[in-house]
Each structure stands twice: as structure tokens, then as C-alpha cells.
Amino acid sequence: MRLLPDRPSIEYLRKEAKDLLGVLRESNPDASLADAQRALAAEYGERDWPALKAEVERRAAETPTAPDGLAEELAGVFGLGSLSEPARPVSFTPMGRCWAGTTYGTLHALAIPSETPINPYVIWRRPEADWYLLRDRARAAGKPWAEQLDALLPALLDLHGIEADIASAKLILCNQNCIPSHVRLGRHGELVVMEWDFAGSLTAELEVGIALTHWTMRPSINPKAVAAFREGYLDVAEWPKLDLSSFGVAVTAWLNWTYNAICEAIDPDDPNDPERAGFLEREAVGLLDRPMTRAGLEQLLVV
Template sequence: MRYLPDNPNLDFLRQEAKDVLGALREADPKAVLSDAQRAVADQYGFRTWPELKAEVERRRSTPPTAEPALARDLAAAFDLGTVKAPLTPISYTFMGRRWRLETDRGAWLVGPVFEWMGNDQVARATELQERARAAGVLAPKPVHAVDGAFVKRVHGKNWRVDEWMEFGPEVLQPVRSSIARHVGRVLATVHEVAMPSEYVVKPFAPGHLTYRHNEAEWDQLIAGTSAAGKPWTDDLVRLREGTLRVLEAVPFRQAAEPMVVSIADLSIGTVRTAPHDELVLVHWDFAGPHCPEWELAYVLTHWAIHGPANPGAARAVIAGYRERAGTAPSLDPSSFWLTITAHLNWTYNQFCSARDAIGDDQRSYAEGELRHLISDPFTVTKIERLLEDLQI
């Protein structure tokens, strides 16, 4: 599920449709623009292209606003200068709404981060981000406050800042093979510059990629969803008793290669386009210990399994990785254990959020995710098909 920005650009959506058309024609040369427009509309949660265009007009006419004090206090916290204009809304994400802040010293992208993301976490992510930028990866330049901190508490939330960077439309499924190949090159570049880590992954230890909710917690989620009268209770039960249990049975295997501090979230929703099929990586906050094999499995899942993926995307990602690194990690079902754990936790958390949502933004986001999780579930069969495809 994709989400329109707060002030959507219809020209960007047209470009997204043209990009999707290019990918569709790789599989079906007879595909036409209306097919791509319908695919774009569907990914944004609309039945038709005209319905999507109508929502664009509605959003542009009623953009969200922020208290003037928020702009002033963010500028003061990060020493960004004197505010010149009200905050401009950019988009609502799973961590909250991001804004453009203009001061007499320039323009900035400001956004909230999760409560657990303190300065140590973001500083680590920022070091990787700067290493990757130096190696040619396109990414915004992070900003720190006078005291060196990358995270500041403002109006009850943790915030971080990047220098403003202009970039193009979002990337939607299916992606052209040229884009998927570039994803592989970028991932290999990040692995090339990643900092070494002595971390050892311990299954079921605390952490989004390792902890798994136990049976009692899933039962409580189902009972609470049912008690709240939510219409997706039966869907949650079917997921839990079906595909999620099969995913849980995939065994864990300790990495044979050294761990590194890597980006940990190179998914299709965390990039924007740039000229010549280049990509801008806009989300680095989850950076942490990973091994290249496991992260490659994660990237393949998001670019070649989720959504209406291009049948050639997986092979293109691997080809791009090899172009940069010379070789690519071997994969088997156990390579996806961390990806599966992340999916289990994402599923659990989105059902919680949809049930307990506060405000229209959070409710709309969570319910959109539920529609995707229910209609297009991640399965072991899809992993097996991907691995078979890579052997062809």
C-alpha cells in the first residue's frame, strides 16, 4: 500500500504511470498507459485513475497545518536560523508527518522518529549515510545541532533533520529491470562501506528483526480486535492460522559472514527517483547490525515479491549487486529469517495500530496496511518461487 503525499504532484503521478508502463511492457509488450494508470491508482488505494486524480485535488485544497511554534522551536533546537515561512507538509509516514522548514539559512526536511531512536542510534545511521554518500550513493545530508546531537526533543517528540534535497516521483511496483539493477548496485555499495559489527544475532532477543510475539500475545491481539468489533478480525485469524504459522516454521541459521552496520530498510517505499534511473535513499534511521546475505534477502522481498512485482526484478537486483561487488551471497529459505520476523512484527503492530488508532492519519495509514497484508500476504511459497527463479 502506498500513500499520497500531503500536497501531491499530478505530474509526478503521471511519471509514475509511465515508469510502471515501462515495467509492464517488459512482461507484456501489449500493455497500454491505461493499464499502468490503473496499477498506480490501485497501489494508492483507489479503483480508478479518475478517483486518484480527485483525491489529489482534495488533498491539495486542504493540506495539513502545524502550529507556528513548532517551526520556531525546531529551528532553535537545531540552530537552523530564523523561520521565514510556515511549515509545509510533505507526507505522513509510519513515524509521523514530515515537514519542509524554511529559514534564512536554507530549507530543511524535518521529521519525527520513534521514541527508541536516541542520538546513539541516529548517529550510527548518519555515519553510514555519510559513508555511502561519499561512495556515490544519493541521499540527503544529515544535520546535527550545535552540541553535535542528531536527535532533539521538541513538542513531546524526537526529531531529526536533513538538508532539503529535491527529488522526483516515488517508485511503484512493478519496477523496470534497470531500476532493480540499480537497487542491487546501491545495496552492494552500502555493504562495501558499512562499518564492521561484532553483534551476534540471537533469535527471539529484543529487537524488530529478532523478537517474535508468543502465542499468548497473538491470542490477546485477536481477542482485543474481536472485542473492539473490528471487521477484519476473521482476516487476522486466517493470517495467523495460515501463512504466518508457515513463515514461523522457516529455520534460523547463523550467518557465516561477518556482521556489518547496514541500512536495514532499503525497501521500495524508502527511495525516490533521480535522473538516469538513479535512486535517492531517504530513510537511514533503522541502520544497524546485519549481514549482507540476510539484507539481500530483505531487499529482494520488497522489490521482487511484495506487490505486483516485475518477474525479472529479482534477477536484475542480483545482477546489479554482482556488477558492484563481483559476486553475490548465496540464498536459501533460512536467509529470509530476519525478513520473516520483521514481517511478523509489522503485521502484529499494524493490526494493533488499526485497532487503537488515534487520529485520522494513523487510522488511515494502518487500515491501508491491513488491506495490503490481507489481500497480498507474504508466504513461504513466494520465497520458494523467488529462489527457483534465481536458479534459472
């Protein structure tokens, strides 16, 4: 589930909804703006567009506003130049997906050797038995989605058969976290990557596998998005040879994220905070409603 900032902009979300409409119409020409708004609301864990707007208005009313001139002052102190306009979303635009491919391809073409250990979060998986225990905990807690989790277990465990082959792989420096929410359009129309904290060792194949699950499966699997991403990548580098094992790291990260999110929904860190508990509940439901599947990953290989 995507996170709203503390002070979200409804105009920003309207722009995202219009961009998303274009994506929906790539596979369904009859899709409407209301369909796009509803899908975007689900991305943010809200039941519909009015609920998303209400949450934005609530945060706008409660969050302190930065004093006028603060952004300009900070830009001057750090030598960032002049502010030209607010940051713009790119995650749902065809050009945004193409630029993302170019960004990945540019980094991979450098082939900077990396000897740092791979982050355990993306290579270590819980035993399958832990998922059945998690289902039992959800049932004991009276969660309304416990049986949905039970029905999904075969598909989740089927993902365990998709493993990354990294024993003999040549590792290079990769961003590892260049997801749609971490990029913006710069003032000259270029893509700006805002998150490098998790940069580390991977292979080009494994990072492309991660990228495809973030850039081309929202709100659903989109072959045209895959083609746009691949086109951008091919502008600067050779497209890596992909198979199901290329998604091994992406699978592990998603399984761990999903397991942890469900654990937190069952046992919130602060049960006296209803807002936090509600967020955790929505995130768990969102993951169960739109799970990663082997069939979905196989579709990404057909380009």
C-alpha cells in the first residue's frame, strides 16, 4: 500500500488519477475517470475517492504548514538552485516508465563492482510453517480477513518455488529501491531519483525483476508498461536475459513485507492508537486483495 505524505495535495492526486486513467485505458478502453480514482484510492488504502479526499482534507487541516520562504531558504543554503514548481508524479505515465527503464539501464551499464553483502531482507525467507501459524493467529484475533489469508496460502507458498540464483552471480552496485514513489520529474523534464539509502549489491537481472513488479503491475499487470520500461532500458544498455528466477529477490521482499504487515495488523505496536491500527488493517487487506502470484510474474516475461 502506498503512503500519503503528512500534508498531501489533492491536486497532486487528481493528476495521478488522470495519469492512471491513461494506463487503465491501455487494457480497457471503456475505463472512466471514476474507475481511475477508485483504483488510486485503493492504492492508498482507502475504500473510494471520497474517502481519499476526506483523508487529504483531514491531514491538511491538522498538519502545520511550513512558513513561507522556507523551501527557498533551504535551497539556497544547500546550493540547490531556484524553486521552479512543485514536484510532479511520473509513476503512471508511459514516459515515466520509459525514463525509469533508462535510469536502471544507465546504472547497470556502468557495472560498478560491489562486494557488500546482499541485504538479508531480500534473500531470507520464513519457513512455510510460519505462514500457517500466522493464519492461526489471524483467526484467533478474530480478523475478518483470516479466511482470505487461508485461501491465499497455496498461492503464497507456490512463490517459494521461485528462487534467485546468486551463488555464482557477478554482483554490481544497484539502487534496489527505485520505486515510483521515490522519483520525481525535475524542472527540465528529467527523472530525479530521490532515494539511494538502500543502494547495494545485486545483479542487473534481479534488479530489473524488482523494477518490473513496481513499475508495471500497478494497478494491474500492464504489458504496455513493460514494453515502455524495456524501451527505455534498451536506449542505454542491453536488456538482461530474464526468467522466473529473476524475480526471486522481488518475491522474497514481497513475502517478507506481507508477513510483517499481517503481523502488525494482528498485533499493532500501539493498540491505543486507532488511526495507526486502521492503517495497518488497510495495508494487510490491500496486500491480500492484490497479491503477487506466479502467473502474474510469468506475464511480465512475455514482452
